[in-house]
Amino acid sequence: QERLLKMTLEERRKEYARDYVPLNTIPPWKEEMKGKSQSDEEDTQEASQVKKSLSEKVSLYRGDITLLEIDAIVNA
Template sequence: MSKKKKDWKTEKGRVLNMSSEERRKEYRRSEYVPLDQINTWKQSQSTEVTEEEEGKDLLRDKVSLYKGDITILEVDAIVNAGTVLCY
């Protein structure tokens, strides 16, 4: 195994074993937005849940809308989907 791969795996293991407080000490910026402070799409809507929707695993329970600097979100990864053109 190459040294680069070994170093990456070692760092991954170290970070995964850290508590939230330990991780926060290593942030480059002092300001961050924890994920639990961002409302899901369902929480940001003022509509009531119908009986038919109750207990279902809906997309609006998983998707969050956030307007602002995404680099201060306390998440493990940010994925940006690029545009793909197929002819």
């Protein structure tokens, strides 16, 4: 574990046994929804700010989650 913590990202990537999906290639929800029409006009300004904040932090990924370049997968 200490060895991995001392490695740079590029050094860690060389250790991977198979292909991976970097998180920076998964667009946030905000980007996904740009092309779709939304009825944000009906929402209050406060609600829209919350939606904007969450939509910048949340991403939707459809695929094998074991290929994501993350440290852990937790099942609630």
